[in-house]
Amino acid sequence: MPRIAQRSIESLKHQVNLVDVVSTYVQLKRAGKSWKGLSPFTQEKTPSFYVHPDRGFYKCFSSGEGGDVFTFVMKQENLEFIEAVEFIAKKFNITLEYEEGGPSKEEVSLRKQIYELHEIATTWYHQQFLESDEAAPVREYWQNQRGFSMETADEVKIGYAPSARNAFALYCRDRKVSPAAMHQSGLFFARDNERNHEYFKSRFRGRLMIPIRDVQGRVVAFTARQLPQTPEDDPARDAKYVNSPETPIFHKGRILFGMDHARTHIKDKEGFLLVEGQLDAIRCWSVGLHTAVAPQGTALTEDQVHLLRRYDPAYVECLLDGDSAGRKAAIKYIPLAFKAGLEFKFLLLPEKADPDDLLRQHGAAALEPIRAVAKSGIELAIADSLPEDRPPTTHDKTTALRTVFELLQHVPSEVAREDYIQIASKIINVDPVAALRDFNKAPKPTTYQGPGQKAPTPPPAARDPLLTQATWELLWLVSHYPEYGTKLSEIIDYEWINTNSPAGRLLDRILAEIKEGLIENATQTENLIETIEDRQLLAEINLRDLEVEDPKTHIEACLQTLYRNYLNARKKELEQRISNADTSSEEQLRLMREVSQIRKTLAKPLQLQL
Numbered sequence: 171m172p173r174i175a176q177r178s179i180e181s182l183k184h185q186v187n188l189v190d191v192v193s194t195y196v197q198l199k200r201a202g203k204s205w206k207g208l209s210p211f212t213q214e215k216t217p218s219f220y221v222h223p224d225r226g227f228y229k230c231f232s233s234g235e236g237g238d239v240f241t242f243v244m245k246q247e248n249l250e251f252i253e254a255v256e257f258i259a260k261k262f263n264i265t266l267e268y269e270e271g272g273p274s275k276e277e278v279s280l281r282k283q284i285y286e287l288h289e290i291a292t293t294w295y296h297q298q299f300l301e302s303d304e305a306a307p308v309r310e311y312w313q314n315q316r317g318f319s320m321e322t323a324d325e326v327k328i329g330y331a332p333s334a335r336n337a338f339a340l341y342c343r344d345r346k347v348s349p350a351a352m353h354q355s356g357l358f359f360a361r362d363n364e365r366n367h368e369y370f371k372s373r374f375r376g377r378l379m380i381p382i383r384d385v386q387g388r389v390v391a392f393t394a395r396q397l398p399q400t401p402e403d404d405p406a407r408d409a410k411y412v413n414s415p416e417t418p419i420f421h422k423g424r425i426l427f428g429m430d431h432a433r434t435h436i437k438d439k440e441g442f443l444l445v446e447g448q449l450d451a452i453r454c455w456s457v458g459l460h461t462a463v464a465p466q467g468t469a470l471t472e473d474q475v476h477l478l479r480r481y482d483p484a485y486v487e488c489l490l491d492g493d494s495a496g497r498k499a500a501i502k503y504i505p506l507a508f509k510a511g512l513e514f515k516f517l518l519l520p521e522k523a524d525p526d527d528l529l530r531q532h533g534a535a536a537l538e539p540i541r542a543v544a545k546s547g548i549e550l551a552i553a554d555s556l557p558e559d560r561p562p563t564t565h566d567k568t569t570a571l572r573t574v575f576e577l578l579q580h581v582p583s584e585v586a587r588e589d590y591i592q593i594a595s596k597i598i599n600v601d602p603v604a605a606l607r608d609f610n611k612a613p614k615p616t617t618y619q620g621p622g623q624k625a626p627t628p629p630p631a632a633r634d635p636l637l638t639q640a641t642w643e644l645l646w647l648v649s650h651y652p653e654y655g656t657k658l659s660e661i662i663d664y665e666w667i668n669t670n671s672p673a674g675r676l677l678d679r680i681l682a683e684i685k686e687g688l689i690e691n692a693t694q695t696e697n698l699i700e701t702i703e704d705r706q707l708l709a710e711i712n713l714r715d716l717e718v719e720d721p722k723t724h725i726e727a728c729l730q731t732l733y734r735n736y737l738n739a740r741k742k743e744l745e746q747r748i749s750n751a752d753t754s755s756e757e758q759l760r761l762m763r764e765v766s767q768i769r770k771t772l773a774k775p776l777q778l779q780l
Contacts, residue, residue, distance in 0.1 A: 172451070173252075174255060174266050174267070174268055174269075175266075175267040175269045176694060177264050177556065178267040178643065179255055180623070181405055181447075182258060182266070182552055183226065183734075184239065185262070186239055188223050188226055188227075189223045191240060191242060195210050195242075196219060196370040198221060199217075203222070203355075203626055204220050204222050204223075204253050204510035207430075208222075209235075210230075211233040211235045212232050212233045213511055213582060214232050214511065218230060221711075225713065226239065226599060226712075228239055230696070233304070237547060237706045237708070238256070238705055238707045238708070238711055242706060243257055247386060248384060248386075250422075276462075280354060283348055283351035284355050284417065284419050285389075285419060286347075286351075287342070287352065287497055288388070288389040288390060288419070289388075289389060289568065290342070290345055291338065291355075291392070292389045293327075294338065294341055295327075295392075296324075296327045296328065296329045297315060298329060298331070298332055299312075299323065299328055299329045302332065304330070304399065304762045305332075307398070307399070308399070312378070318456065319456070322455075326380070327389075328379065329378075331372060331374040331376065331379050331394060333375045333376035333401050333760070334372075335371045336367075336369075336371060336443065338358075338372050339358060339367050339371065339753045340367060340368065341373065341710065342370075343367035346667045348365050354365075354418060356415060357373055357374070358370040358372060358373055359371040359372075359373060365669065369467070371696070373412075373414075374394040374397035375404055375590075376397055376400040376403055377394035377396060377399075377454050378394065378397055379392050379393075380393040380394070380452075381588055382427055384419075385429050385433065385477075386607075388419075388692070390413035390417075391413065391419075391420040391425075392413070392414050393411055393412070393414075393427075394410070394413075394635060395410065396410045396762075399624045413466060422466035422468060423468065423474065424477070424478075425474070425583065426466075426477055427448045427451055427463060427466060427585045428448075428462060428463045428477070429453040429456070429477060432460060432461045432463045435460035435461050436483060439484045440461065440482040440483065440484055440514075441486050441515075442463055442481075443462040443484055443486075443489060443526055444463060444464070444465075444470075444487065445462050445463070446465075446496070446499070448527050449526060450464060450489075450526050453525070453526050454534075457533045458533075458775050459534050463478075470502070470503055470543065472506055475506045479511070483512070485508070485512075486512055486742075487502060487514075487515045487516075488500055488515065488539075490516075490517075492518070492519035492522055492523035492524075493522060499553070500518075501550065501551065503547075504547040504550065504551055504577055508578070508581045511582065514546070514547050515546065516539075516544060516545045516547070516550050517544050518545060519538070519546075548574060548577070548597070549569075549593075549597060551577055552570050552597050554573075554599060556570050557678075561596040567598050569600075570594075571594065571605060571608065571609075572612070574591070575612045578609065591605050641668060641674045641677055641729045641732065642673045642674045642711075644658075644725065644728040644729070645673050646711050646714070647721055647724060647725050647728065648680065648681070649708075650716075650721075651721040652693050654721060654722065655684050655692050656684055656685075659684040659685035660685065661685060663770060664681070664682070666729075667681075667732065668732075668735070668736075668739075672704065673707060676708075677776060696761060725779075734776075737768050738772070741765055741768045744761050747761055748761045750777070
């Protein structure tokens, strides 16, 4: 498979204005030579996100994110580097050049192979659903028991996974799908080193298959619904729904089912409709509610709420089951909504009512009376705290207020907090001034851990500047003074470079490519730098300035530092081994001689000829 020519990538980067790309996602205003706006990476009220079109880089000071046009698209659209290049080229109608003699299909990135495998699976499962004799009862179940049309099945690409253990694996063999992609796809069970397609066992057997797509519309996983055809020897036989496991292309806490569909239908002053399951979302679409999305069978996560916020909805309506589980789920949504600055409206169904049944029987109009009595997050929290069968006591009111106070800790705006207290005071029938005083005196909790969130991790230990600054500066110097790259690549000992740091890994890679003649200098890195971390580092290098009087002298000083750091680290390692060695061993004597030699070497400066 041919690869994109480096000159074409560099040309694309110069042709495309970074402001034009970013403004699709962020409302920017000019600030001198730069542009600024609210961060697309975090919730903030004061703009700290800056775009520098003259340099081709952006920097977000609230989150620390930074990079170029490719980094930005990779982050916003969840793409790999080459995918981002092709995305931008397609968006701006720019033709890319490809080089022959690139990697074969087996050498294409595993991630891309997994995407391709999911497209193959989607087509094959759908064909089985439409045509196979085994799926005849499944088609009857889809239309008569679930009440969906075959047109809807075709639009969503509903599928059927045959009950045979290796039917799909044998099809993959015929399509020449690599075992490596099959192992990583989450679609099979197999021994770690298995290479024979025949011994790959399908994860999904005898189940209705619902494709899960990312915001680009690419299939990244499946939800499989239990059927009478599900075999008895299926390890998940008793589970009504089975989801794909986490894979390199699927992280269930970051994807909302149906977002690729819903985002194209949302309009100004409209919002998303959040439902509980995938079939609920499909039901909504079938009755004309096209902004419906659903979590992936788990509690709503902060990443999913952030995904909703990206499209700037006027509100998010939450339509959940009318049982106690649905109500508990709604309560957990409130802190996430407050933290993201989104207005959630809760559409409360009667006890034991099911959204799918309601919409199937009465269509989209069934939501109108429920919308008329929708509750805000504050109203729902208070209703859940106060007794229903008697007038609230003073203790009941203070308990309800305490619940409100805990929720308001996650509201970033002080004005919004006071407004919510006014609303809560009116509902509970207490004095708003007294309630505000109580709120200001209430203990402030630590950072909220919502559903799906990890406990906050301690800040990383401060890096020793002596071990990192010289590497970073050397990377900066070869980027800004590329004429020194070839000579530097020839005289440096690559063991001196500490590749435990991002700067060290990038420096090592660039110098090695120059030495081997694969690139001319450090400015030709577009095909070399593919990770977001590297692009953020490159952005920092391009946006920061160093005071350099003589680059040659500065490079030599950095090399001296790297050399001494390497020797000191080696000496420390040897001394540790000596302290753990047998005092009479020959090994200890050898180590001591090496330490002595390093001390002598450290006493003399490194002789360089740059």
